Amino acid sequence: MRSNGVEEKYITGDASDYEKFEKFAQTLPRAIGNPMYHWYHLELKNYFGYTGVLNGETAREVWELCNDKLQHDPAMSARGLILGSNVAMVGTTDDPCSDLIWHEKLAADSSFPVQVCPSFRPDPAVNLHKPGFAAYLEQLEKTTGRTIATVDDVRAARYPNLKCIARHVRYAHSGSENSLKAYMWYQGQTYESRLITFTILDRVGGGDAFASGLIYAMMKGWSPEETVNFAVASSVIKHTIHGDGNITDDADTIRAIMNQNYDIKR
Numbered sequence: 132m133r134s135n136g137v138e139e140k141y142i143t144g145d146a147s148d149y150e151k152f153e154k155f156a157q158t159l160p161r162a163i164g165n166p167m168y169h170w171y172h173l174e175l176k177n178y179f180g181y182t183g184v185l186n187g188e189t190a191r192e193v194w195e196l197c198n199d200k201l202q203h204d205p206a207m208s209a210r211g212l213i214l215g216s217n218v219a220m221v222g223t224t225d226d227p228c229s230d231l232i233w234h235e236k237l238a239a240d241s242s243f244p245v246q247v248c249p250s251f252r253p254d255p256a257v258n259l260h261k262p263g264f265a266a267y268l269e270q271l272e273k274t275t276g277r278t279i280a281t282v283d284d285v286r287a288a289r290y291p292n293l294k295c296i297a298r299h300v301r302y303a304h305s306g307s308e309n310s311l312k313a314y315m316w317y318q319g320q321t322y323e324s325r326l327i328t329f330t331i332l333d334r335v336g337g338g339d340a341f342a343s344g345l346i347y348a349m350m351k352g353w354s355p356e357e358t359v360n361f362a363v364a365s366s367v368i369k370h371t372i373h374g375d376g377n378i379t380d381d382a383d384t385i386r387a388i389m390n391q392n393y394d395i396k397r
């Protein structure tokens with residue numbers, strides 16, 4: 132919207148919700164070819180039954196239709212949307228101090244067959260510079276029943292069975308040329324991948340490709356060095372493929388990329 136010259140008041144400012152929506156609708160036709168344009172219309176069709184085109188002229192019509200369904204259609208509730216989308220599992224992000232009481236309630240609710248699984252996201256534990264950090268550690272002690280006095284104590288309290296942490300790092304040379312490398316902490320040792328430079332066709336799905344490559348290599352029992360290099364190579368090759376998913380299922384091809392001594396250009 133900013134690139135389209137829309138004033139900031141209609142993006143993050145004090146304009147009304149409808150005014151902001153109208154400006155978005157006026158901008159959307161200029162995004163043809165961008166996945167957002169297609170996703171938006173697919174959602175309007177699949178969830179709201181709207182088969183027209185959203186633009187400045189149809190903004191009011193779409194606004195009223197969607198608001199009416201959201202207010203009066205039971206299928207548009209949070210549970211209704213999840214069930215209507217054929218969701219089998221929902222993964223939530225939770226702090227290690229959470230008692231997960233709502234996960235227990237959902238697990239006991241036979242009227243909601245979707246599995247809801249927690250996963251840790253301990254942001255407060257790494258915000259040493261923010262107020263409340265000491266109080267957070269006290270709460271973590273109570274939750275885990277451990278005394279926390281060192282960094283190792285924090286790690287043991289948050290992840291008592293942790294064996295592996297991995298992440299990739301992006302180096303942006305331009306809008307179309309990036310480099311990736313990855314780091315993996317595995318059973319007390321840190322491993323670093325090689326740096327791969329490549330030309331971007333589509334960034335969407337690069338993080339998922341990294342994670343799936345990491346899991347695949349670990350399931351195959353490869354060494355930590357092979358695992359971290361295979362994971363970053365999986366992400367790199369996804370950047371050269373159009374679409375959301377890494378459609379390359381040939382592990383040998385990815386292994387060849389991870390071992391190459393040249394950059395990827397397409």
